Amino acid sequence: MSDRGKERSEVCAWCGARLPAQAGAGRPRRYCRRSCRQRDFEARKRARELGLAESDLIVARKAVEGLDDILFVLACAISDVEGDIALDASPQQLRRSLEWLLEAARPLVGASERLRSGASD
Numbered sequence: 346m347s348d349r350g351k352e353r354s355e356v357c358a359w360c361g362a363r364l365p366a367q368a369g370a371g372r373p374r375r376y377c378r379r380s381c382r383q384r385d386f387e388a389r390k391r392a393r394e395l396g397l398a399e400s401d402l403i404v405a406r407k408a409v410e411g412l413d414d415i416l417f418v419l420a421c422a423i424s425d426v427e428g429d430i431a432l433d434a435s436p437q438q439l440r441r442s443l444e445w446l447l448e449a450a451r452p453l454v455g456a457s458e459r460l461r462s463g464a465s466d
């Protein structure tokens with residue numbers, strides 16, 4: 346009756362990489378490679394040993410603090426840009442504002458990768 350099965354996100358349950366298109370019927374793939382399947386299995390096993398819920402996440406304090414610093418800079422940039430373009434919405438100002446926002450947001454890309462890989466710096 347519903348077509349929801351087709352809308353399921355087709356990304357690896359461990360690393361989030363896009364899964365290759367699956368030919369034919371059968372149980373849908375959940376992982377992009379065996380090592381992801383193994384790491385997920387080990388993580389779930391360790392979580393059970395520690396009494397953690399499926400939704401609990403343990404991350405390094407340093408990683409969270411690093412992310413917090415980046416978000417603070419981004420919040421300041423958003424505030425600056427809102428003020429600046431309220432006063433001057435010329436193409437030159439919009440370009441400067443966009444560059445400042447990108448500069449403030451770009452470190453999130455690296456931070457996200459570090460969180461996923463579990464590295465703390």
Ligand SMILES: [Zn+2]
Pocket residue numbers: 357358359360361362376377378381
């Ligand atoms: Zn994967």
